[in-house]
Amino acid sequence: MGDGLRERKKRATRAALTEAAVRLAAEHGAEKVTVEAISAAAGVSVRTFFNYFDTRDDVFVLTGAETGAHVRRALLAAPAALSPLEALRDALAAELAEAEQQHELWRLHGEVLRAAPHLLVRTIGAHLADETELAEAVAERLRPGAVPLAAAASAACDEERRKALELYPRLLAAVAVTAVRVSLDHWCARQEERAFSDVFQDVFTLLATGLPAPPA
Amino acid sequence: MGDGLRERKKRATRAALTEAAVRLAAEHGAEKVTVEAISAAAGVSVRTFFNYFDTRDDVFVLTGAETGAHVRRALLAAPAALSPLEALRDALAAELAEAEQQHELWRLHGEVLRAAPHLLVRTIGAHLADETELAEAVAERLRPGAVPLAAAASAACDEERRKALELYPRLLAAVAVTAVRVSLDHWCARQEERAFSDVFQDVFTLLATGLPAPPA
DNA sequence: GCGAATTTTGCATGTCGTGCATCTTTGCAT
DNA sequence: ATGCAAAGATGCACGACATGCAAAATTCGC
Numbered sequence: 001m002g003d004g005l006r007e008r009k010k011r012a013t014r015a016a017l018t019e020a021a022v023r024l025a026a027e028h029g030a031e032k033v034t035v036e037a038i039s040a041a042a043g044v045s046v047r048t049f050f051n052y053f054d055t056r057d058d059v060f061v062l063t064g065a066e067t068g069a070h071v072r073r074a075l076l077a078a079p080a081a082l083s084p085l086e087a088l089r090d091a092l093a094a095e096l097a098e099a100e101q102q103h104e105l106w107r108l109h110g111e112v113l114r115a116a117p118h119l120l121v122r123t124i125g126a127h128l129a130d131e132t133e134l135a136e137a138v139a140e141r142l143r144p145g146a147v148p149l150a151a152a153a154s155a156a157c158d159e160e161r162r163k164a165l166e167l168y169p170r171l172l173a174a175v176a177v178t179a180v181r182v183s184l185d186h187w188c189a190r191q192e193e194r195a196f197s198d199v200f201q202d203v204f205t206l207l208a209t210g211l212p213a214p215p216a
Numbered sequence: 217m218g219d220g221l222r223e224r225k226k227r228a229t230r231a232a233l234t235e236a237a238v239r240l241a242a243e244h245g246a247e248k249v250t251v252e253a254i255s256a257a258a259g260v261s262v263r264t265f266f267n268y269f270d271t272r273d274d275v276f277v278l279t280g281a282e283t284g285a286h287v288r289r290a291l292l293a294a295p296a297a298l299s300p301l302e303a304l305r306d307a308l309a310a311e312l313a314e315a316e317q318q319h320e321l322w323r324l325h326g327e328v329l330r331a332a333p334h335l336l337v338r339t340i341g342a343h344l345a346d347e348t349e350l351a352e353a354v355a356e357r358l359r360p361g362a363v364p365l366a367a368a369a370s371a372a373c374d375e376e377r378r379k380a381l382e383l384y385p386r387l388l389a390a391v392a393v394t395a396v397r398v399s400l401d402h403w404c405a406r407q408e409e410r411a412f413s414d415v416f417q418d419v420f421t422l423l424a425t426g427l428p429a430p431p432a
Numbered sequence: 433g434c435g436a437a438t439t440t441t442g443c444a445t446g447t448c449g450t451g452c453a454t455c456t457t458t459g460c461a462t
Numbered sequence: 463a464t465g466c467a468a469a470g471a472t473g474c475a476c477g478a479c480a481t482g483c484a485a486a487a488t489t490c491g492c
Contacts, residue, residue, distance in 0.1 A: 006458060006469075013470095034447065045472050050449065085427045121344065125337030142429070165405075168430045171398050171419055175427065178394040182387050189381075203387055210426040211301045211391065213358065214384045222438070222489060229440095250478065261441050266480065433492100440487070448479065456471070462464085 014052050016042040019105065021059040026108050030060060030116040060112060061123045068130040071095050072137040084138055088176045089204040093197065096180070100196070114188070127177060135165050135173035142169065179203045230268050232258040235321065237275040242324050246276060246332040276328060277339045284346040287311050288353040300354055304392045305420040309413065312396070316412070330404070343393060351381050351389035358385065395419045 020041035024033045035056050039049045053059045074091035082090070099106065113120045183200045206212075236257035240249045251272050255265045269275045290307035298306070315322065329336045399416045422428075 004459065009458090010470080035449090036447085047450095047473070048471055051471075054449085056448065084429050121338070121341030124344070125341065128337065128340070165402075167398075167402050167415065167418060168422065170402060171395070171422060172427055174394045174398045175391055175423070178390045179387070182383075182390045186383050186386060199383065202383060206384065206387055207391070207423075208426045210424045211388055213300050220490070225489090226439085251480095252478085262479095263442070263481095264440055267440075270480085272479065435492090436490085438487105438489075441485085443483090443485105445481085446479105447481105448477105450476085450478105452474090454472080454474105456469105458467105458469075460465105460467085462466105 013042070013044060013048070017044070017049060017052055018059055022105060022109050022112055025060065025112045025116075030112050030119060057119055057122055060109075060116075060119045061126045062109065062113075063126075067095055067099070068133060072134060075134075075137050076141055078141075083208075084141065084172055085176075085204065085208055087141065088138070088172065089200075092176060092180055093200060096200070097197070110188075124181065131173050131177050132165070132170075134177070135169040138169035138172050139165060175207065179207060229258070229260060229264070233260070233265060233268055234275055238321060238325050238328055241276065241328045241332075246328050246335055273335055273338050276325075276332075276335045277342045278325065278329075280343070280346070283311055283315070284349060288350060291350075291353050292357055294357075299424075300357065300388055301392075301420065301424055303357065304354070304388065305416075308392060308396055309416060312416070313413070326404070340397065347389050347393050348381070348386075350393070351385040354385035354388050355381060391423065395423060 017038060021033065021038045024037055024041060035049050036046055038059065039046045042049075049059075071091045074094055075087055078087035078090060113123060180200075183196065183203050187194070187196045187199045233254060237249065237254045240253055240257060251265050252262055254275065255262045258265075265275075287307045290310055291303055294303035294306060329339055396416075399412065399419050403410070403412045403415045
């Protein structure tokens with residue numbers, strides 16, 4: 001992990017930029033925070049900011065670079081007795097429980113995104129990229145003997161990788177990501193009323209039973 | 217619909233801007249098209265462009281302002297014998313079949329979005345707003361006698377409206393929107409291999425049966 | 433036609449984002 | 463430790479995006 005001094009300083013600078021951005025946004029509103037202010041608070045030049053983030057907004061999106069890989073590993077390691085939906089549910093639940101531990105900056109970050117729908121959209125969009133990889137993991141779980149799609153099409157562009165995927169894995173991955181989003185959204189809206197994990201389980205139960213009309 | 221000359225000219229200007237933008241983007245790539253070029257092609261000033269669209273990218277997002285209302289009306293008018301999922305499936309299928317008629321600019325627009333993931337994300341994000349209204353329509357269908365949520369909370373902000381919604385309608389609406397997206401995506405990826413309506417029906421069948429593991 | 437309302441437009445201003453040349457820091461071999 | 467090569471940081475210039483404001487043009491109701 002912590003390679004040389006170079007890598008460590010890069011991570012530190014990136015973390016300083018995101019933290020400065022989130023704190024400034026929480027105080028003055030996300031749209032009122034300029035790149036110059038963020039860079040100054042982090043102790044670097046404006047130009048350096050753009051060396052780390054292509055766009056000003058990118059500093060606010062939840063990264064989850066490791067998160068996707070964690071979920072995919074957990075999915076492939078899940079007991080074979082579980083249905084794909086159950087395995088995905090458990091893999092996501094484990095990751096979300098871990099993310100809930102962060103609390104401090106995570107919560108602040110959540111508030112900033114909630115106050116700025118524009119940035120929330122970008123964050124959701126960032127997770128759509130994960131969706132394709134998640135679909136590939138689902139496909140591999142369904143046929144453990146076959147050559148992984150990721151390897152077969154690693155040299156091809158995203159377009160090709162998406163073409164190679166079947167309908168079911170893509171639907172399952174997309175629905176699961178949607179389920180996480182709805183669960184988080186509903187839980188935030190009725191905060192403290194119910195535990196997040198309860199809402200999350202309800203959602204997946206509804207999905208597993210075919211979304212039947214609820215009792216009146 | 218066509219009120220005075222004013223309204224008609226506004227619609228014409230807006231349409232001219234989007235069409236100019238899409239054609240220029242299809243030719244030179246979406247990211248290489250400046251607001252100045254779009255405005256010039258549409259025969260208006262740059263400042264006027266920003267009177268119609270808050271952001272340069274907004275000119276590329278599929279609007280569907282009427283689409284959402286159509287689907288909600290169809291959903292509420294559907295036979296009571298249909299389950300919520302079935303009613304929503306049929307309402308969406310009808311609207312999509314109509315949209316398929318456009319063909320000309322619709323197809324070009326689709327190519328532009330496919331080539332620019334950034335804009336595709338924005339378009340999907342724009343449909344997330346519809347999702348809340350769709351969820352309200354689902355909620356109303358489930359209890360036809362109750363006061364419509366939209367009327368009860370029309371004076372409240374979006375935040376309040378979202379809090380008033382139950383979990384099930386939100387999940388159903390979100391899953392349905394996701395289903396449309398996955399269907400379109402999969403159909404585009406394996407173009408001409410299957411009819412869109414077939415893919416669409418398959419997706420909703422999978423959802424209705426609880427996303428079971430497919431046969432090997 | 434005529435005044436009021438609305439829309440379009442140009443201009444000024446500030447922020448975003450990128451390419452390039454230069455300077456500093458880090459990693460590594462001697 | 464010392465010097466060299468690689469990589470990151472910085473400043474500067476420049477074009478595009480976005481907004482506010484006031485003046486000019488267009489449309490509406492009469």
